[in-house]
Amino acid sequence: MLNNLKSTIENNFKFRLNKNQLAETERLIFEIIKREKINLKKLLIFLKKNSNIDKCSSGNKFSTLKQTLLELRFPLTQAAERIDAQRVFLNKLKLPLRDNWQVNKDFKPLKIFVETKAKESYIINNLRKKFPKIETEEVTSCAEYIKKNKFTVSELKKPFIFVVKENCDFIKICPCTKGHLYCGYWIFNLGFGCPFDCSYCFLQQYSNFPGITLPANLDNFFERCDEFLAQFKKPLRIGTGEFCDSLALDDITEYSKKIIPYFAKKNVLFELKTKSSSIDNLLKITPPSNIVISWSLNPQSIIKTEEKATASLKLRLEAAKKVQATGFRVGFHFDPIIHIKDWPKLYKEVIDKLYAYCKPPFSWISLGTLRCHRELKGISQVRFPKSDIFYGELLLGKDKKLRYPNFLKVEIYQKMLEFIRRHDKKTPIYLCMEDNEVWSRVKGLVPFSEIENSLAKL
Ligand code: SF4
Structure with missing residues (x-):
């Protein structure tokens, strides 16, 4: 996240940023800094020297700033063709998750859930053989269990195993x-x-529950x-x-x-x-x-x-x-x-x-x-x-x-x-x-x- 970005831009280029303009500017600057491995100070010096923002009327300052940032963000596309602003995706900056579950090279389940209809299967026998000490809970339906127990994005990689009787x-x-x-x-x-x-x-985008579902049938x-x-x-x-x-x-x-x-x-x-x-x-x-x-x-x-x-x-x-x-x-x-x-x-x-x-x-x-x-x-x-x-x-x-x-x-x-x-x-x-x-x-x-x-x- 970029501290005081609004006032830094406004003081340097003498115009006001509205909320959407600030969000777009923040995202573009964040990505340029990451990509070029530079800091904000260096980027501002570059913008002052190499853009016409200072010379624009106040109504045009933001569009000139954005265009300059787009060219810096997509240098190869800029050199090869016109950057179509409609094709640029500027999502809102969010803080990283602090408690994101980290995966291990050696996979070991935290817990095994097994549907009643799958409890005598080949797969559950293999799992019991490999992980005799891991807790196993029998449930009527893993889908129902997941529906009732909400999980967060941080938990996406928690190594639960769901053994199910798959029907479709x-x-x-x-x-x-x-x-x-x-x-x-x-x-x-x-x-x-x-x-x-x-x-x-x-x-990551498809799952709304952690772990791995394995069919038994x-x-x-x-x-x-x-x-x-x-x-x-x-x-x-x-x-x-x-x-x-x-x-x-x-x-x-x-x-x-x-x-x-x-x-x-x-x-x-x-x-x-x-x-x-x-x-x-x-x-x-x-x-x-x-x-x-x-x-x-x-x-x-x-x-x-x-x-x-x-x-x-x-x-x-x-x-x-x-x-x-x-x-x-x-x-x-x-x-x-x-x-x-x-x-x-x-x-x-x-x-x-x-x-x-x-x-x-x-x-x-x-x-x-x-x-x-x-x-x-x-x-x-x-x-x-x-x-x-x-x-x-x-x-x-x-x-x-x-x-x-x-x-x-x-x-x-x-x-x-x-x-x-x-x-x-x-x-x-x-x-x-x-x-x-x-x-x-x-x-x-x-x-x-x-x-x-x-x-x-x-
Ligand atoms: S399924 Fe996803 S996490 Fe697993 S190897 Fe493929 S890309 Fe990687």
């Missing part, structure tokens, strides 16, 4: 995002919540999945990693021991996507040819600050190498790619390391840049006050999500392709949640018209 949403099409190209992916809903805590994770899932798959002749691409990390808790849940044998017999390409190194269960089975184990990758400096409690880059790559050596197909996701200082050097190093550990071609590599609903920016900023990823060049896109502008995304994707293609000419590379314009401007991707056939090859 077994499988659904990936919602992608409005106005963007959909890659033909289906989601097998294997729970909700994650023991990791990524500053950009959309679950996998057999019902499989029955419903049989009915669902009977409608399709061509192979589908299905994965579990939308509302959870596919393997983060696999050492505890042992879901992979059930899921892999089930999907091994189906006409699908099934993906388990993770930021963990929990592969022990995978190493004990004979790898079916239609199961893909994939890792999301980022530079270690980003993993350290933005992907709390996840496995390090080294551990992820070591796990991928072992899994590939046993005969599993592997895939990789550079998503979200975060545009920070030195990003080409950092991402090139990750790509070089990937190819030092694993042998191409892979089932796929996807690329996606940082994006989020605007509400998430506010939540993330109070939960992760040290993170500065939302002070990048993020503007509201067609889908009202914050995204980098197209010129910047094309530059990022093209460079990533160049780095990858130096090692590997064969792996299909596609974009996640991008529009037609970006897809057609990036050269070397799977042609969008062939994406489903190209990625869902059994």
Whole structure:
């Protein structure tokens, strides 16, 4: 928060700020200071020297100040195109949470809630075996319990486990995002919540309760999945990693021991996507040819600050190498790619390391840049006050999500392709949640018209 900002601006530039103008000025100045790592004094000296605010009539002073601040806040966009003020999202500054629950690398539940109908399940037996001393409470319905017991945002990552008998949403099409190209992916809903805590994770905005929900009735899932798959002749691409990390808790849940044998017999390409190194269960089975184990990758400096409690880059790559050596197909996701200082050097190093550990071609590599609903920016900023990823060049896109502008995304994707293609000419590379314009401007991707056939090859 910026102390005395109103009087500082008014005294320096000789005009009055109304409430909305103050809120916008405060947000812009806060983000510029964070981004450029300067202090307010230095910024004021710059504004006095390099803007025409002093020379404007009092009616124009605020618009000139705002325009100057926008140019400082979005320097790359300013150099490439006109900044559209409608696409700038200036949320009100809020104080960081003081009591935000911090996740641990070693996941240990605080308490386990189990629905009466799920109390004799495979999953609850595994949990009891792993955590014999952790209190378990039987409830009729976890949803009812959550409704009655309100939780705060600070508690979002409290490690409660809810074991439920799930009745709906077994499988659904990936919602992608409005106005963007959909890659033909289906989601097998294997729970909700994650023991990791990524500053950009959309679950922060979706959840109104802490902890992780785990379904107990996998057999019902499989029955419903049989009915669902009977409608399709061509192979589908299905994965579990939308509302959870596919393997983060696999050492505890042992879901992979059930899921892999089930999907091994189906006409699908099934993906388990993770930021963990929990592969022990995978190493004990004979790898079916239609199961893909994939890792999301980022530079270690980003993993350290933005992907709390996840496995390090080294551990992820070591796990991928072992899994590939046993005969599993592997895939990789550079998503979200975060545009920070030195990003080409950092991402090139990750790509070089990937190819030092694993042998191409892979089932796929996807690329996606940082994006989020605007509400998430506010939540993330109070939960992760040290993170500065939302002070990048993020503007509201067609889908009202914050995204980098197209010129910047094309530059990022093209460079990533160049780095990858130096090692590997064969792996299909596609974009996640991008529009037609970006897809057609990036050269070397799977042609969008062939994406489903190209990625869902059994
Ligand atoms: S690993 Fe995925 S689901 Fe888990 S916190 Fe990070 S982004 Fe969210």
